[in-house]
Amino acid sequence: MAWFRRSKENISSDSQKKDTPEGLWTKCESCGEIVHKKVLAQNLWVCAKCNFHFRIGSKEYFSIVLDEGSFKEMDRKMTSKDPLNFVDTKRYKDRIKDTMKKSGLNDAVRCGTGKIKKREVVVACMDFAFVGGSMGSVVGEKISRAIDKAWKTKTPLIIISSSGGARMMEAAYSLMQMAKTSAKLARLSGAGIPYISVMTDPTSGGVTASFAMLGDFHIAEPGALIGFAGPRVIKQTIGKDLPAGFQRAEFVQERGFIDLIVDRKDMKETLSKLLEMIS
Amino acid sequence: MAKVVLDFEKPVIELEQKIEEMRKLSDNLDIADEITTLEKKVGQLRENIFLNLTRWQKVQLARHPERPYTLDYIAMMTTGFIELHGDRTFGDDKSIVGGFAKLDDQAVMVIGHQKGRDTKSNLYRNFGMPQPEGYRKALRLMHLAAKFKKPVITLLDTPGAYPGIEAEERGQAESIARNLREMSCLPVPIIVVVIGEGASGGALGIGVGDRILMLENTWYSVIAPESCSSILWRSWEYKEQAAEALRLTANDLLEQKIIDRIVSEPPGGAHRNPQQAAAVLKDILLEELRPLLKMKTDKLIEQRIEKFSAMGEWNE
Numbered sequence A: 001m002a003w004f005r006r007s008k009e010n011i012s013s014d015s016q017k018k019d020t021p022e023g024l025w026t027k028c029e030s031c032g033e034i035v036h037k038k039v040l041a042q043n044l045w046v047c048a049k050c051n052f053h054f055r056i057g058s059k060e061y062f063s064i065v066l067d068e069g070s071f072k073e074m075d076r077k078m079t080s081k082d083p084l085n086f087v088d089t090k091r092y093k094d095r096i097k098d099t100m101k102k103s104g105l106n107d108a109v110r111c112g113t114g115k116i117k118k119r120e121v122v123v124a125c126m127d128f129a130f131v132g133g134s135m136g137s138v139v140g141e142k143i144s145r146a147i148d149k150a151w152k153t154k155t156p157l158i159i160i161s162s163s164g165g166a167r168m169m170e171a172a173y174s175l176m177q178m179a180k181t182s183a184k185l186a187r188l189s190g191a192g193i194p195y196i197s198v199m200t201d202p203t204s205g206g207v208t209a210s211f212a213m214l215g216d217f218h219i220a221e222p223g224a225l226i227g228f229a230g231p232r233v234i235k236q237t238i239g240k241d242l243p244a245g246f247q248r249a250e251f252v253q254e255r256g257f258i259d260l261i262v263d264r265k266d267m268k269e270t271l272s273k274l275l276e277m278i279s
Numbered sequence B: 001m002a003k004v005v006l007d008f009e010k011p012v013i014e015l016e017q018k019i020e021e022m023r024k025l026s027d028n029l030d031i032a033d034e035i036t037t038l039e040k041k042v043g044q045l046r047e048n049i050f051l052n053l054t055r056w057q058k059v060q061l062a063r064h065p066e067r068p069y070t071l072d073y074i075a076m077m078t079t080g081f082i083e084l085h086g087d088r089t090f091g092d093d094k095s096i097v098g099g100f101a102k103l104d105d106q107a108v109m110v111i112g113h114q115k116g117r118d119t120k121s122n123l124y125r126n127f128g129m130p131q132p133e134g135y136r137k138a139l140r141l142m143h144l145a146a147k148f149k150k151p152v153i154t155l156l157d158t159p160g161a162y163p164g165i166e167a168e169e170r171g172q173a174e175s176i177a178r179n180l181r182e183m184s185c186l187p188v189p190i191i192v193v194v195i196g197e198g199a200s201g202g203a204l205g206i207g208v209g210d211r212i213l214m215l216e217n218t219w220y221s222v223i224a225p226e227s228c229s230s231i232l233w234r235s236w237e238y239k240e241q242a243a244e245a246l247r248l249t250a251n252d253l254l255e256q257k258i259i260d261r262i263v264s265e266p267p268g269g270a271h272r273n274p275q276q277a278a279a280v281l282k283d284i285l286l287e288e289l290r291p292l293l294k295m296k297t298d299k300l301i302e303q304r305i306e307k308f309s310a311m312g313e314w315n316e
Helices: A037-042 A058-065 A092-103 A137-153 A168-190 A231-238 A249-254 A264-278 B007-025 B032-051 B055-062 B070-077 B119-124 B132-147 B165-169 B172-184 B200-204 B225-233 B236-246 B250-255 B274-294 B297-309
Strands: A025-027 A034-036 A072-074 A109-116 A119-126 A157-163 A195-203 A217-220 B079-083 B096-103 B106-113 B152-158 B190-199 B211-215 B219-221 B261-263
Touching (some): A034 A037, A058 A119, A109 A137, A119 A137, A119 A264, A137 A157, A168 B236, A217 A249, A217 A264, A231 B165, B007 B032, B055 B219, B055 B236, B070 B106, B070 B274, B152 B200, B190 B274, B211 B250
Parallel strands (some): B190 B211, B190 B219
Antiparallel strands (some): A025 A034, B079 B096
């Protein structure tokens, strides 16, 4: 029970959060700026005011780095099988079905071939919108096949990561996708074929601890969270606040694990230059 | 006598204590028949309990503080162990131990997670939770093994890689990823054995090999049941359900074709008779090593990569 009652209407908390109706406008998570979605897309989903890089999906990313119309998707129809009949608060089967419907995607990665400034590449890009970009059997297998494709056709490989880590609902199967993708990369590396790993927000857990950290070149987007354990888990374990900028791309580069931090608008140019240099 | 007794172990251990007491009395009394009957009863009771263990109970057994750890197995299975320290870059992680030893006449490189038995030794071993230098030490030792053409045996027993600020700063993810890649093409045989807890990337970081074995009462999965419960159920209370859902026991993983073989434990679990557990494991390791040692290196590596490539289930 409240001690006294407000006679006038409450001050609405909404008024400060600058909430906007679904539709044309969106808000920058970082600076709060309200941006028109069309303008945002023209700016490659980067806030013009503060350079915050919005999370985007594979469709958007392919449009940014690949030559128009050059993308040919592989293994598009592969879907999750729910091998363990996993149930938590929801059935995994339903979770997958709902997510597929909502996102229009079949799983958390799309792979294929494409061109960067007329140069042929094999490319994979993860979709965070699909169960947190988590890696289960489908992601592991599709990435592995992309690596195989690069290996067999002697084509440079680019993997753009965005993932919370391994997918819990496929338990040990998910864990083994880390070993599987890494084993395939061992073979690729042995054949002298370049692999560029691009890390976007967030790249964490089992994805970082396997293919994302095994590139010949590590490129990150500004401000991307890149790490193994989640910040919440670390904070709980050590019982202390985390330093500012902890696990952000700039922090991780300072520790020696990232070659380049590249703005989205420069990504295609950078990839192209790098590939040209080593070809 | 056991100091730490799990709930479901209680009936068996109480009966055993009773038999022990009767034995002491039996010098004066003739109760040999009664003792034999009781012993039979204990055997049956134990079998009943252990046949029907839930997955969560198996997790508890895998964590039993009296279970043999890596250094115990090394002491019981091998001779002449020479422990090697340090990653040559940063330091010596005490939660991963390793070195050359003889398994009968065969020199091997043994590497494993190491837990402590009490507060002091657990702090020293960081509760078996490695930092990057642990994985890098392990990799250095594996490269040594490859250089001198000795097979590698890894023993997995960790609650996970350490989630700390420094571990992240020194590249926890990179160190695990590198091990996965390097182990998949190491030019000598690798046998992996889960001897306790196989928690996620922290376990897999020394877990890629030609043969993957699990002791009977161990678990291996992408996440510990408690953490899974806290993330998916948003509460720590659903660990039993999480353990069931994750299907994380040796039987489960054999069914999922992720492991090759289950190593049986003595009645009541490895902690009730460590010597016997080690003897069984030693025989199996020697048996598994024989064909691997005869294989050509190229074929060995190709087969290892293919083995992991086949893991997973999907529709297309």
